[in-house]
Amino acid sequence: MKLSDFDFDLPEGLIATRPANPRSSARLLVAEGARITDAVVRELPDWLRPGDRLVLNDTRVIPAxxxxxxxxxxxxxxxxxxxxxxxxxxxxxxxxxxxxxxxxxxxxxxxxxxxxxxxxxxxxxxxxxxxxxxxxxxxxxxxxxxxxGAMPLPPYIEARRKADARDRHDYQTVWARRRGAVAAPTASLHFDEELLDRIAAKGVQFTHVTLHVGAGTFLPVKVDDVRQHRMHAEWGEVSAQAASEIAATRASGGRIIPVGTTALRLIETAARDSGAIAPWQGETDIFIYPGFTFRVCDALMTNFHLPRSTLMMLVSALMGRERIMRIYAHAVEERYRFFSYGDASLLIPGE
Structure with a gap:
């Protein structure tokens, strides 16, 4: 499994330096199995079912x-x-x-x-x-x-402009609670209170977990054989209440949909030992690439990621490498905005 397997051409003009305003006006690519649909984040409730559960990372970015x-x-x-x-x-x-x-x-x-x-x-x-x-x-x-302090914008934004007062709001989720991250869980930046209310009205429930995102999330992969890569460690916690809520949803047939790769990595870490979600606290360096067996996650909402990155490997593990490359080719062709302040995707595996 080579690093070049996760490469693609990305026009520089598609790298977003400011988020959509309002947040839920960002575009949403929905990939369900082999089907791709172009939508908008405010339409997310149309793709969710009563009984589903969104898992949200409640970390708070410090002005680092x-x-x-x-x-x-x-x-x-x-x-x-x-x-x-x-x-x-x-x-x-x-x-x-x-x-x-x-x-x-x-x-x-x-x-x-x-x-x-x-x-x-x-x-x-x-x-x-x-x-x-x-x-x-x-x-x-x-x-x-x-x-x-100032907000620690990702290197690919910082190279184009300095952080300013707007980023204090833009680079923080509406449910941020526990201080400690030096990077935002960026898929969560698309949500506002109105969207959360509409999702709840659909019969979808929410569970909060914490993973303090570190600057290591931006580190490049430097080995050609990706299986030799070692992930940075980040502190996280799945509380007993969170584990119980997730387990109950799975038992009742609802889908577990983490919002962001950080929430996904954390709940899969919490299920690694027993194969089922359990309370967990500590540092995780879980590395998800094709061949990984998902124990908890049924779908994923996430932004569009860097070529040759560990996050490209993660979404390839969920959807299949060839399928994710087709999804990304569509996103580039349709001029979706990429990376932390960019647009979103809802990835739903299927046959």
Whole structure:
């Protein structure tokens, strides 16, 4: 199974840098078996059945992108250098792993000042990352980060424009609750309260799980044999209530439809040991590619993904590689918008 098996030509003009407004006005490609239908996200209830259950990731994106000044004492006074910091994941004792540009200009023990009263000290450097210890903790840290930070847009958007005030709203789901992600579960960005109400009125139920999406979601696959790739780990939780709700829906014949690959990876992780959904908490590095046996997921709502990415492998596992390549060829031909702020697909496997 080669990396080139998951490649396709994507015109640069199809990469979305802003989301549709309103959210539910984004386009929706529905692939049910071999049939493809062009629709709009607000029409999603037409494709759902009473008794289905949508699984939603309730992680909340933190404003993890910080700009600051490295402060270095010297015999002639302080010297300063600009630093761009992206928080990656929390570490024990209130520290954070972070990407820093330029890392070579920051020494262990040196301090970065982000705002008056808000700074961090570099405690370690390894493998292109640093560990930062902030001068604030708990609610004080959260409040300072909200004031000083920017939303960590994906690299393919950041290369085209900087994050701004609109992204504080656009890059957050309407049900975001548990802080910790540095990337959004982007399929969920298409939902607004009106759409949720219409879905509920259809007799469809909702279950919330948590997977804190990490920056590793954007890492490229660097091996030619994809089976040799090792996924990054992300923290998640399926509560006892969530597992019970999902199990009850499956027992009654309803479909389990995760909204986004993060929710899918989490519930499949929670079913790996026993083959049935169970409460689970921890770090998952599950890698889903063709040949994977799905234990919980019956369909998937997701955005359109990067060529040669692990997410292309995941949707290929669900729908079959040849079928997903036809779906993506249709999406390109019909000029669907791709990636985090792009349009959506509803993938329903079938014969």
């Amino acid at each position: 992108r910080l700009s600051g000044q490295r402060v270095r004492p010297g015999p002639d006074g302080e010297s300063r250098a600009g630093m761009e910091v992206t928080l990656l994941e929390p570490r024990p004792e209130g520290r954070w792993a972070a990407l820093i540009k330029p890392l070579r200009k920051l020494g262990v023990g040196e301090r970065i000042e982000f705002a008056p009263g808000f700074d961090a000290t570099c405690t370690a450097k390894a493998e292109g990352q640093a560990v930062l210890e902030f001068n604030l903790a708990g609610g004080d840290f959260d409040a300072a980060l909200e004031r000083a």
